[in-house]
Amino acid sequence: MTDGTIRLTTAQAIVRWLANQFIEIDGQEYRLCGGGFGIFGHGNVTCLGEALYEHREELPLYRGQNEQSMGFAAAAYAKQWLRQRFMLCTASAGPGTSNLVTSSALAHANRLPMLMLCGDAYVTRLPDPVLQQMENFYDPTLGVNDAFRSVSRYWDRITHPAQILNSLPNALATLMDPADCGPAFIGLPQDVQGWAYDYPEKFFAKKVHRIRRQAPDDVEIAEAIAVLTSAKRPVIIAGGGVQYSRAVQELTAFAETLGIPVVETIAGRANLLAEHPLNIGPVGVTGSDSANAVTEHADVVLCVGTRLQDFTTSSWTGFAKDARLIALNVGRHDAAKHMSLPVVGDAKLGLTALQSAAAGYTAPAEWVAYAQEQRKDWDAYVAENTATDGRPNSYAQAIGVVNALCDPRDRIVTASGGLPAEVTANWRTLDIGTVDVEFGFSCMGYEVAGGWGARIAQAEREPDQDTIVMVGDGAYMLMNSDIYSSVLTRKKMIVLLLDNGGWAVINKLQNNTGNESFNCLYEDSPTIPEPFDVDYESHARAMGAIAETVSDASELAQAFKRAKAADRTYVICMKVEAYGRWTDKGHGWWECGTPQITNSERVRAAHEEWESGRVRQRKGV
Numbered sequence: 001m002t003d004g005t006i007r008l009t010t011a012q013a014i015v016r017w018l019a020n021q022f023i024e025i026d027g028q029e030y031r032l033c034g035g036g037f038g039i040f041g042h043g044n045v046t047c048l049g050e051a052l053y054e055h056r057e058e059l060p061l062y063r064g065q066n067e068q069s070m071g072f073a074a075a076a077y078a079k080q081w082l083r084q085r086f087m088l089c090t091a092s093a094g095p096g097t098s099n100l101v102t103s104s105a106l107a108h109a110n111r112l113p114m115l116m117l118c119g120d121a122y123v124t125r126l127p128d129p130v131l132q133q134m135e136n137f138y139d140p141t142l143g144v145n146d147a148f149r150s151v152s153r154y155w156d157r158i159t160h161p162a163q164i165l166n167s168l169p170n171a172l173a174t175l176m177d178p179a180d181c182g183p184a185f186i187g188l189p190q191d192v193q194g195w196a197y198d199y200p201e202k203f204f205a206k207k208v209h210r211i212r213r214q215a216p217d218d219v220e221i222a223e224a225i226a227v228l229t230s231a232k233r234p235v236i237i238a239g240g241g242v243q244y245s246r247a248v249q250e251l252t253a254f255a256e257t258l259g260i261p262v263v264e265t266i267a268g269r270a271n272l273l274a275e276h277p278l279n280i281g282p283v284g285v286t287g288s289d290s291a292n293a294v295t296e297h298a299d300v301v302l303c304v305g306t307r308l309q310d311f312t313t314s315s316w317t318g319f320a321k322d323a324r325l326i327a328l329n330v331g332r333h334d335a336a337k338h339m340s341l342p343v344v345g346d347a348k349l350g351l352t353a354l355q356s357a358a359a360g361y362t363a364p365a366e367w368v369a370y371a372q373e374q375r376k377d378w379d380a381y382v383a384e385n386t387a388t389d390g391r392p393n394s395y396a397q398a399i400g401v402v403n404a405l406c407d408p409r410d411r412i413v414t415a416s417g418g419l420p421a422e423v424t425a426n427w428r429t430l431d432i433g434t435v436d437v438e439f440g441f442s443c444m445g446y447e448v449a450g451g452w453g454a455r456i457a458q459a460e461r462e463p464d465q466d467t468i469v470m471v472g473d474g475a476y477m478l479m480n481s482d483i484y485s486s487v488l489t490r491k492k493m494i495v496l497l498l499d500n501g502g503w504a505v506i507n508k509l510q511n512n513t514g515n516e517s518f519n520c521l522y523e524d525s526p527t528i529p530e531p532f533d534v535d536y537e538s539h540a541r542a543m544g545a546i547a548e549t550v551s552d553a554s555e556l557a558q559a560f561k562r563a564k565a566a567d568r569t570y571v572i573c574m575k576v577e578a579y580g581r582w583t584d585k586g587h588g589w590w591e592c593g594t595p596q597i598t599n600s601e602r603v604r605a606a607h608e609e610w611e612s613g614r615v616r617q618r619k620g621v
Contacts (some may be wrong), residue, residue, distance in 0.1 A: 005198040010161040011188070011498065013199050014117065014202035015051040016090070017168055022208045027083055032172070032209060033115065034085050034457070035076060036061040037070035041092025042131070043188040048090055049192035058422070059088075062489060063458070065481035069112060071103020071444045073453030073482065076413065078112045080457035081438055083244050084211060086113035087453070089237075093119030093190060094132025100146050104444065105151040107183040110219040110240075110267075110440035111307075111321030111331075113175035116152075120187040123159050127166075132615045145187040159189065163196035176211060178244070213245075213329055216345030221353050224302075224326045224343050228354070229361040230298035231324075237283060237312065240267030241305020241329060245347035248432050251304065254351045259363040260302070261371035263291035265312045266424050268305070270435040274428035278377045281586075284318060285311040286421035286439075286584040289381070290374035295319055297370075303327045304355075305347045307334045312440060314588025317616040327353070338618065380428050380578045381585055388553035390586020393574060394581035395422040397553045398498055402468060403428055405560050409465045411436060415446035415453055417472040418505035419498070420580065425583045445479030447471035448495065452482040455491040464563065466494050473499040476536070480543075481607040486569045487544035494563045495545070496556075497536050504578040513594050514606030515527050520580055547571040589613035599602055 008016065016450035021032040038061045040049050048355045052061050064070035067089070090095045093562045097551055098119040113435040121133050121143055129135050136142040149155050152173040156167045157420035171184035181258035199544040225501055225586050228234060242251050253255035255262050256280045259356040264271055272279040283295055296303060303325060306312060315318070328350040334344035343350055386400025395418055402412075408430035413476035414423050423437055436454060438446045458467055476497055478509065486493050500521075517524040540547035547564050563570035591614070593605040 001393045004201050006201050006204070006328065007196050007198050008045060009051065009194050010158060010164060011047040011051040011193040012054070013161070013197070013463055014164055014168065015048070015055050016204050017164070019055045020172060020204055020206045020361050021172065023084060024208055024210055029208060030085060031058065031061060032085060033370045034081070034087050035062065036088035036090060036092040037062045037064045037073055039064045039067055039070065039092065039096055040430045041096050043093025043096070043190050044188070044193075045092070045118070047190070048117060052090075055617055062485070064217055066097055066479065067099035068103050069445065069449035069479050069482050071100050071116075072443070072449035073105065073266065073456070074114045075103065075107045075110065075112045076234070076436065076453035076534045077448035077457045078114060079110075080411070080416050080454045081248060082433070083111075083113055083181055086115060088115040088117055090117045091119065094134075094144060098147065101147055101151060102143060103181045104148055104185065104440040106438070106443045106446065108151045108153065109439065112183070113179070113181055114183040115171065115175060116148070116183060117184045118185065118187055120189040121158060122234040123189045124191055125253060127129065140174070143618050145185070148185040151183070152185040153180055154184040156185070156187070157187035158192055160193050161192065165199070165203060171611070176209060178212060178214070192354075203392075212348055213346040214344070216328070216343050216350045216353055221350075221357055222342045224328075224341055224354065225357040227324050227326060227341060228300055228302060229358055233298045233365055233367050234300045234302065234363050235280075235298040236260050236262045236270045236304055237265060237273040237295070237301060237303045238262050239265040239304060239306025239312075242268060242271050242347050243433050245305060246329070247305070247346075247348035247351055250348050250351040252356075254297060255357045258356055258358055259368055261294055261363070263287070263295060263366060265306050266420065266437050266439040269424060269427070269437060270429045271429070272429065272431070273432070277372060280371045281378050282424045285307065285313055285588045285590040286424045286586070287588060288378045288425060290371070290378035292318060292588050293374045293588065294371045300324045301327065303340065304351065305329060308337050309440070310591065315591035317589040317613060317617040319618060347390065350382055378586070380430070385583055386426055392581055393552060393576040395419060395498060395576055396426045396581070396583055398496060398556060398574060398576065399423060399426045399470070401553050401556050402470075403430075404498065405557060405564070406430070406468060408467060409434060409462055411454055411458055411465065412470065413447060413451045413467060414438070414592075415450065416442050416444040416475050417503065419470050419472060421468060421505075422583055425586050436496050444475040447475050448480050448493075449482045451487070451493045451495065452486045452491060455486065455493055459491060466492070467494055469495045471495060471497055472504070473497065473501070473534070473536070474503045477534070480539075483540055483545050483569055483571065484543035487608040488566070492561070492567065495540070495569065497540075497571055497573045498576045499536065499573060500576050500578040502578070507578065508582060509592070512606070513592065514600060514602035514604070534575040537571070540573075545569040545571045571584070589616070591617075
């Protein structure tokens, strides 16, 4: 160390810099990077591994079982911390890194911060071609890591140690930006990781960050208010951005002051408690009859913190064609969708400004009464749908049992298959921000891995609460090894494994579009001569979890109580019906490609029926 510099390898400098980045949250300082998930191999073990070892106390490294599941866990960790903190993921060069592509895509779709520090081929090219290198005959600079360009918000490849002086702050700025938030990828060639450089000492000084809040433009507020205060049938669509902005109180105050009904997106579940009189339910394809009835009749729709994906908008058939949309969003891309009147800015600041400017306006009482009556009817349906009354086992029944017995602050995690729709429709929110239905990328395998990541984050602030994972047998078979991870790291989860014999929700889509059951359920796969049941209980026990199998909802309730009292991960297995026991109400129209030409009369009829819904579709950009 001389003249205000310190000589470090590239890898050492990266880790030392990360260890000195902090964030202030509610008056308390935390390390911005909560640690990381890592699988070592050639490409990251000798140099980056050496650096991480030196900082193992400040940046705890969790040993992953699968690179893709590491990324899912990192995404769930960021969700639990409302995007205020993130985890790093490190993987070896070649297939170790390429396994992270799917989880990077998930983080990108959900606008979640995740830092990837991944091995890369040698910059010098002296040993080329090396083990697991993807050679491009016409462009030697192109490699596997370039695949991350399309699924990262920030991408870089370090070819000289000095480059991290620029790259790391830029990556961090992306991870913390409310509008551009998403995964950052930094490729680290194996030789460059170990090269030394004289870094300025001040580069490693402690820095405390804060999340930027962008105030909306006064003119946009005024334009929005002119439309909103003219509304006879207004509704608010509350998305996940409300929680990331920590604007739940402002949303509640705004809705109560103006008397406007609120519906929630999938990402926005748990913005309002179930019993709040203005909570009209989840909206869209996997929503509720109550919310969809209100949005279909609304003349002004205020969209707060939502990217308006097709499951929210019912593929843009969920609104009246003459309805006016106002979009309050920190991202200009989301604020301008479908000819919305944009209000670009932070949800907390934007709702406060809108409430102030709308002083004196209240939604007509008869409109609010209509919305509340719709919600009353929906609540009655959910109560009947989740009832444990001797009918064959269903997802809805299992959800009802857990909902009745869990603590208000327990966190619910699910992602793929039929469970996102069933949880969204049937779960009654007990406390704010307690539901993680990953439906931005709807990624199989997120459930168990995401539960582990959520539990790591939850244990940092709410160690006495449980993370409850709901997973189907299809997603469990795809990725389950983080049950073992959770046992090893003493991060207890409760896993409810609901077995319906395959990919039953896609089989349902096949049948609903006139197709025969084919290759989704084990019993309908022509290449499986004799299907047999997997012993999921024994499988979970083999990974160190406590496990049991129950036969019905009554047994599930008793098992769940035992799981709550257990000291480590507990897996409860239960068979549910593959046919006929789905939530059959609350569905908006969803655009789905069906054959225009077919030899099947059933498929032809389904195509015509499906296409008939298109007449209600709004045209926009």
